[in-house]
Amino acid sequence: MARKAATPTPPPLAWSSTFHLSPSPPPASLTGDKLLLPQAALENLLEAASQSATTTTTSHDPASWDYVSPHEALSRRNEARQQLPHPLTFRVTNLVTGRVAYAGIREFSAEEGQVVLSTFLREGLALPTITQQRQGEGDAELLEARIKVEAVNVPKGTFARLRPLDAGYEEDWKPILENHLQKNFTTLAVNNILAIPRLSHQPGKDFKFLIDRVKPEGAEAICIVDTDLEVDIEPLNEEQAKESLRQRELRKKAESSSGGQINIDGPKEGTISDGNVVRFNLKTWDRSKPISINVPEENVDILVSTDTIQGYPRLEEWTWARFDGSKPIVILPDDPVIISAKEVRISLRVYEQSLIDSNSKKPMPLPTKFLLSITQTIHRNDNEDEEMADANADSEICSNCKRSIPKRSMMLHQNFCFRNNILCPHGCGQVFKRGTETDHWHCTECKAFGLNTPDRSTYDKHMDVAHTSRRCTSCDYSAGSLSELATHKTTICPNKLILCRFCHLVVPQEEDTNFTAAITGLAPHETGCGGRTTNCHICERIVQLKNMEVHLKNHDLERKSQPLPRVCRNVNCARTTADNNLGLCSVCFGPLYSSAYDPTGQALARRVELRYLTQLLKGCGKSWCTNEMCKTGRANRKPPLPTIPSKEATALVKPLVTKEGLRGGYTSHPLHFCVDETISKRKHLAEMLSFTEDSQGRNGWAIEWCIKAVEVVALEAADELETMNKAREWLEKFAVKRDE
Ligand SMILES: [Zn+2]
Ligand SMILES: [Zn+2]
Ligand SMILES: [Zn+2]
Ligand SMILES: [Zn+2]
Ligand SMILES: [Zn+2]
Ligand SMILES: [Zn+2]
Ligand SMILES: [Zn+2]
Ligand SMILES: [Zn+2]
Structure with a gap:
């Protein structure tokens, strides 16, 4: 379908x-198997x-015949563009x-750190589809997705057999199909499904082909x-086509098993298909008891x-996992990870054969059913107790099969037992019918054992999970087992993602070079990020972000320890007090002041009496007055009070x-003097404030604080x-609430 290959296979690119x-x-122009990578890629x-082009011929010794000068190396690098394998x-x-x-690749135009995948690639990688994304589904999966892209040499193909999956294939489509492939695809992978819109009779639908066979074999x-x-296009017969579509639909359905929230003692059923993960979260549990998480299906892994x-x-x-299908995961209540947790998250998956043998071309297995249950009740094993009781009374343990046997029939039993049963000589404690003991395996590197299945898959899986070294995909750490790698990736890996408490972004935590994380409880990124400064919104001082919490706590302590402000004892007034015998502000006290000697306070009492009588009998004449001890004020009230x-x-x-009345407290014995218009308005505002809630919906502030607040900001x-x-702002920052 194209020119004959002229160039030999280029050396593999290590990238x-x-x-x-x-x-x-993805943009509409990103068709076929194409992706976009960033410029940095x-x-x-x-x-x-340039490395692979020069490593074999470069010497750093200028005397050497194959010495490459730095200048030469640079120009070779520039030539490397031509040396990039094509395609x-x-x-x-x-x-x-x-x-x-x-x-x-289509082009290098993606955002830094991101890859854009065509619809075809998204589907092939089991990522949420564009339609799902438009409907606002699968957002979490898209955010979480980590896509590894590696340069590989894919052999030049000489032959591909396609099988139409929809009815109505027509022979003369072959040129259209070839043209479509040539325009949109760089590679074809076995078992992928091609969807070609132009071939469908129904607009908006695709015509599907399965890539069935390729050469080189x-x-x-x-x-x-x-x-x-x-x-080569070889139609399936109708039955086959139907069956292959049915299988596909089945898998799709399984993929939609959605997980979600799960509760203690509220088991959930579902299905997982190969390569898929079903996710659950647990939000409430009894923090004084262990949590037991179980799926009885042995081939379902729990992560x-x-x-955190x-x-x-x-x-x-992951923090806890089960790969060997044996027991539930039990999380003890004093596990440090669970103590600080707000949520427990569970992923269920089916172990993939492809991890063991990436070339295995077994057909996709059918979806696996599962039943996930989380419990916090501790089951005592009653049977065990019974057996123990038996053993104590009339029975003994058979030295061969370790079962409890009545004493009187022991001879008879052992006669039979030694002939027919064999206790595993490798010490796993299992008893087998003589001759079948070879049906199980023991790990040579740890104490694990298991039953042999025809393909020894449990053994292979154990070796893969427990004894195969793995490299961290995001730093150069190398782990001896999956669990070591998981511990690394969820704790100290510099690329572990955290939600920074200072910049509020999801960022890599970075490397803990000074080993301060354990002491400060801050991730290394946060230590740096929290070193930035900002102005305290209360005192305006410059404070480091990481010290802000403590700084604000101090403000809070200071704030709460303040006494109630002393306010003018005149109920109509809205000023904080000056010091005088009556507890009035200087404005309210002014008209009552006299420099005359008055040791008993009688002259003062007389002046207060006079002022009250003047108010009640003559009135102050002010249009804003609502003082109930003033003739004008009484008339201004709605409804008016009688003179x-x-x-x-x-x-x-x-x-x-x-004497008693004048010395009394603000609330028990208030004074009632007329005030000016401004103060009258302030008092009104302060009263309104004192009836409102604070920002946390609590009881708000006492009138004294409200008077002070209005006075400060007025x-x-x-x-x-x-x-x-x-x-209100001032009150939130500086005042003490009624219930604090
Ligand atoms: Zn026995
Ligand atoms: Zn054994
Ligand atoms: Zn082992
Ligand atoms: Zn790492
Ligand atoms: Zn940050
Ligand atoms: Zn401050
Ligand atoms: Zn006053
Ligand atoms: Zn008045």
Whole structure:
């Protein structure tokens, strides 16, 4: 279908990198198996190309015949662009699900750190589809997705057999199909499904082909650029086509098993298909008891983490896990990770054969059913107790099979037992019918054992999980086992993602070079990030972000230890007091002041009495006055209060001006003097404030604090609304609430 390949196979490029998936859907121009990588990836690829082009011939000894001067090396690097293999082909791995696809590159125009994948690649990697994304689904998966892209040499293909999966295939489509492949695809991978819109009779739908076989034989994928590819289209019979579609639908359904919130003693059923993960979260549990998480299905792996890692647990990122299908996971209540956790997150997955043998081409297994249950009740094993009781009474333990046997029949039993049963000589404690003991395996490196299945898969899985070294995908740490790697990735790996408490971004935690993380409780990134300074919103002083919490706590302590402000004892007034015998502000006290000698206070009492009587009988004449001890004020009230006749007025005032009445407290014995218009308004605002709640919906502030707040902000505020708002702000920052 194209020119004959003229160039020999280029040397392999050693380049791979891990990317986030671009949050925006792929552009319409990104068709076929194409992806977009960032500019930096091109730089690194060129670097890698120049390495592989020069390493074999470079010497650093100027006397050597193959010495390459730095200048020469640079120009060779510039030539590397021409030396980049054409076409570039990549293996793309979804690190969350382990799914693999093959891809070619469209251009280097993605955002730094991100990869953009075509719809075809997204589907191949079991990522949420564009439609799901538009409907707002799968956001978490998209955010969590980590895509590993590695440059690989894919052999040039000579042959591909496609099988139409929809009815109505027509022979003359072959040229259209070939044209479509040539325009949109760099690679073809076995078992992938091609969806070609132009061939469908129904607009908006795709016509599907399964890539059934390729040559060179045994290749997982082939490159179809610059090759003479022979395309063979072999229709399936109707039955086969239907069956293959049905299988596909089944898998799709299984993929939709959605997980979600789970409760203690509220088991959940579901299905997982190969390569998929079902995720659950547990939000409330009894923190004094152990949590037991179980799935009876032995081939379902359980991965558990808490909110100390971002997202849900993944194959290489978990705190607790079960891979051998044996027992539930039990998390003890004093485990430090669970103590600080707000949420327990569980991922269920089916162990993938592909991890053991990436070339195995077994058909996709059917979805696995599971039943996940979380309990906190501790079951005592009653049977065990019974057996123990038996043993104590009339029975003994058979030295061969370790079962409890009645004493009187022991002879008989052992006669039989030694002939027929064998206790595993390797010490795993299991008893087998003689001759079948070879049906189980023991790990030579640890105490694990298990039953042999025809393909020894449990043994292979044990070796893979427990004794295969793995490299961290994001730093150069190398772990001896999956659990070591998981511990690394969820604790000290510099690239572990954290939600920074200072910049509020999800960022790598960085390397703990000074070993301060354990002491400060701050991730290394946070130590740096928290070293930035800002102005305290209360005292305006410059404070480091990481000290802000303590700084604000001090403000809070200071604030709460303040006494209630002393305010003017005149109920109509809204000023904080000056010191005088009556507890009035200087303005209210002014008219009552006299420099005359008055040791008993009688002259003062007389002046207060006079002022009251003047108010009650003559009135202050001010339009704003609402003082109930003033003739004008009484008339201004709505509804108006009747005028008080002079006799009654004298009687009313008398008790107010006794020694006791004058010395009394603000609330028990208030004074009632007329005030000016400004103060009258302030008092009104302060009263309104004292009836409102604070920002936390609690009881708000006492009138004394409200009076102080209005007094402090009144001069800077343009109108009443602004006064109210500023006073509230001031109260939140500086005042003590009623219930604090
Ligand atoms: Zn026995
Ligand atoms: Zn054994
Ligand atoms: Zn082992
Ligand atoms: Zn690491
Ligand atoms: Zn930060
Ligand atoms: Zn401060
Ligand atoms: Zn006053
Ligand atoms: Zn008045």
